[in-house]
Every structure is written in C-alpha cells, then in structure tokens.
Amino acid sequence: MPHVFVTGGLGFIGSHTTLVLLEHGHSVVILDNLSNAFERVFTHMKKLAGDKADKMKFVQGDLRDKALLDKLFSEEKFDAVIHFAGFKAVGESVEKPLEYYDNNFCGSVALLEAMRTHKCMNLVFSSSCTVYGMVEKTPITEDFPLAAVSPYGRTKLFQEDMYRDVAASDPSWRILLLRYFNPVGAHPSGDLGEHPVGIPNNLMPYVQQVALGQREFLRVFGGDYPTPDGSAIRDYIHVMDLAEGHVAAVKLIVEDEKLGCKPVNLGTGRGTSVLEMIKAFEENTGAKVPYKVVDRRAGDTIAVWAATELAESLLGWKSKLSLADMCRDQWAWASKYPQGYETPVKQDQQ
Numbered sequence: 474m475p476h477v478f479v480t481g482g483l484g485f486i487g488s489h490t491t492l493v494l495l496e497h498g499h500s501v502v503i504l505d506n507l508s509n510a511f512e513r514v515f516t517h518m519k520k521l522a523g524d525k526a527d528k529m530k531f532v533q534g535d536l537r538d539k540a541l542l543d544k545l546f547s548e549e550k551f552d553a554v555i556h557f558a559g560f561k562a563v564g565e566s567v568e569k570p571l572e573y574y575d576n577n578f579c580g581s582v583a584l585l586e587a588m589r590t591h592k593c594m595n596l597v598f599s600s601s602c603t604v605y606g607m608v609e610k611t612p613i614t615e616d617f618p619l620a621a622v623s624p625y626g627r628t629k630l631f632q633e634d635m636y637r638d639v640a641a642s643d644p645s646w647r648i649l650l651l652r653y654f655n656p657v658g659a660h661p662s663g664d665l666g667e668h669p670v671g672i673p674n675n676l677m678p679y680v681q682q683v684a685l686g687q688r689e690f691l692r693v694f695g696g697d698y699p700t701p702d703g704s705a706i707r708d709y710i711h712v713m714d715l716a717e718g719h720v721a722a723v724k725l726i727v728e729d730e731k732l733g734c735k736p737v738n739l740g741t742g743r744g745t746s747v748l749e750m751i752k753a754f755e756e757n758t759g760a761k762v763p764y765k766v767v768d769r770r771a772g773d774t775i776a777v778w779a780a781t782e783l784a785e786s787l788l789g790w791k792s793k794l795s796l797a798d799m800c801r802d803q804w805a806w807a808s809k810y811p812q813g814y815e816t817p818v819k820q821d822q823q
Contacts, residue, residue, distance in 0.1 A: 474498040475727050478551040478593075480536055480584065481558030483510035485667040486599065486656055486715060488518055490555065491529060492665070493716035499723070500528040502549055505558070506535040508576075509670055511814040517664050536580035539587070546591035553595040553723050554588060556581065559628065562674050563603075563772075566625035577628035578635075585639060594645045595726040596636070597719060600652045600736070602708075602777060604630045611744065612780040615652070615736045622772060633736070640734035647732040649722045654708035654740035654779050656715050658799040659806035666806030667712075668813030676707075676747060677799075681807040684760035693747050696766035698775050704747040704766075708740040708778035711794035711802070715739055721788040740779025741792040753796045758804040 477494055481487045482503030488510075491501050503515070512533070519526040534541045536558050559577040560566065566573045588594060605613055606620030621630040633650050640646040657677040659666030673679040682688045696703040718739045726732060745753075751762050785791050810816040 474500070475552035475723060476500050476549065477502075477723060478545070478549065478554045479503050480554070480556045481505055481510075481599075483507065483512070483514040483531070484557055486653075486712060487555075487557040488514050488665055489660060489712045490557075490716040490719045492518060492521055492660070493713070493720055494723070495522050495525040495528055497720050499720075501530070502545065502551070503529070503531045504534055504536065504545070505531070507533060509560070511668065513814045514665070517814075521660065521662060521664055537576075537583050539583050542583060542587035543590070546587050546593065551591075551593045553597065553727055554584070554593065555597045555599070555719055555723065556584060557599040559599070561625060563623045563625045564674065566623055566628070570624040573624050573628050578631055581632050581635065585635070594643075594647060596646070596648045597722045597726060598632065598636060598648065598650050600633055600650045601626070601629050602652050602654050602738070602740070602779070604633060604652060607772075607774055608777060611776050611778050612742060613738065613777065614780040615738055615783055637734050644731075644733070646734065647726040647729065648734040649726055649732070650734065650736040651718065651722060652736055652738050653715060654710055654738070654777065656712045657709045658711040658713065658794070658802045660713065661802050661805070663802070663805030663809040666803070666810065666813070668815075676750065677709075677803055680751065680754055680762055681803055683762050683764075684754065684758065684804070685807055685811050687811070689763070691751070691762055691764040693751075693764050693766045694773060695769035697769070700746055700776060702746050702748045705773055706744040706746045706776035706778065708743065709745050709750065709796070709799060710739065710741050710792055711799045713802075714741075714792040714794050718784065718788065718790050721790040725788060735787070737784050737787060738779040738781060739784060740781060742779055742781040744776055744778040745796060750796070754800045754804070757797045757800040760804065
C-alpha cells in the first residue's frame, strides 16, 4: 500500500484521516509544527491505532524548512502526499495577511519543490469551499466561478491556481483539490476531536463549549435570512466521512496516470440551518444550548451546500454518517475531554 506523507497531520482533519489511512493499510509520516495542534494528539492516535501504530511516525517541523523536507523525502520514498498544513482562521487572516501568505502559500511552494526533486508527483490538497466566494445559488458544482473574499480564502485559491499550473506544465503531476464544506463531529471513540486554539471560529466547537457551560450562550448570526427558519444554511460533513474521502483520493492519484489536476467537492449534498443543528445537537445529546439571534455577520452567505455527483463518480465516495452521528460523536469527545487536549491526563485514562 502507498506510503503517505501527511502535512498538518495532528490537526483536526489530518489526525482523523491518518487513522483511516492506517485502517486501509497505508503507512504514514506526519509533519506538523504544532502551531495549531498539540503533541498529545499523537498519543491519542497511537492508542486508537492499536497494532497499526508502528505504521505511523510523527516529525515536528515546519513545511518551509527545505532541508528537513529534503531529508524526509530522501529517507522515506513517499508514494503520495496529503497536504493539510496551513493557517485557517478567516478573521485572523485579515489582520495578518502576510503571515498567511508566507505560511500557507510559501510552505506549499517548498513542498512542491521537494516533491518534484524526489519524483513524488501525487498530491491531495486540502482546499475549501471558501474558494467559491459569495455564491448566489446552490448546490455548488466544481465548475462554479472562483472568487475568494478573504486573505485565507485567497491563499487556498492561489494554491489551487499554482497546482493547476504545475500540472499543466508536466503531465507527471496528479493532483486532487478537495474542497471541503463544513467538517464537524469527532472520532466515534470520543478520544480524538477538534480543539480550536482560542475562541472557536466554527459553529460546532462553539456549540460544544456552550453545552458544557464554558460559554453562556451561542450567538446565531442572522435570523432574517430567506431560509425556512431565518438562519443561515451550511453543508455539515462528519470528519470520519471526510477522512474516507481522502483515502479514496489517494487511491485515485496513485492509480490514474492521466488524472492531471481536478477539483472535487466533499460534502453531503444536504443543507442544514444553524437552528436545525442546535436542535439536532440537543435532541441527540440531552445537552442544552442556549442561544441568542444577533445581527448578520458581514461576509456570510445565505445558503451553501455541495453538489456531490463528481465525488461519487470520480472517487467512488459519498458521505454515510448522519446529523445525529455528528452530534453524538462531537458530544462523546466533549464529555470525555471538556478542555480538549488540555484536559488533565488522569481524566483521559478513565
């Protein structure tokens, strides 16, 4: 089975994907600089991997360290790369655009250079539906116009442009641009999940913190959208489904010599409103999530969900897990680790 290099592999999606890669028989080397992750994640991953833990290795380091990349690619002989590493907070990117371009874009340039030098030309890129900008209609297909509206979104879009350019220049490259919608949930064991550093930027970690009593209430941005309940609609996808999508992507880039560079949406194809998600969370966990409807947030789109036909036809993949699964698994993680990876160790050994 292919030997896979996973950048940002201790992050939320990277850690879950690595475990699923191991389940499918792959071996993995993770590179993470821990700027938005915790070394303890790897301890949890080893526990969950069981007898496959020896097929996984963690290296702490930065993607912009060209000497380190050269060393790893020389020693490991990778068959494919999954590239998650990158800063990802929209608001922060507006305040620190240079740091975002340096980390996200320049890091990717260094990665491509190492891949080309060592003739590992198979890449799965962690892109985002943010590259579609402010969409006017749904579902979103991969041929929608691209128009990112934040520095973070532009770092994703500029990377996509770069990957399209390198693939056009050399047919040896095989690249899949996986455009995620809204990843939520956690590993069903409750031992692996999302731990945002600072105030959460996404809905579910915030819901979780309110349900735990760590925050007084959830602010629902906008109650007057032209949707059935007035709140914004998004396509929430379970992180374990997303992980399986990456395994399918690795299989395709390794096998299809004429793939070139293609974008693929990873979503459920179903829209769920913020208020529907709150209700589902309460119904499936027994927890209460007090909320207040406040003014709309600048830059938020009314409704976003994915067209999934290409993922099904090209990757042979579709989401399987329900809204109830997302909520139950999120709560299993939250209940077991209320402070995430900073929860005292004695608690996670119970």
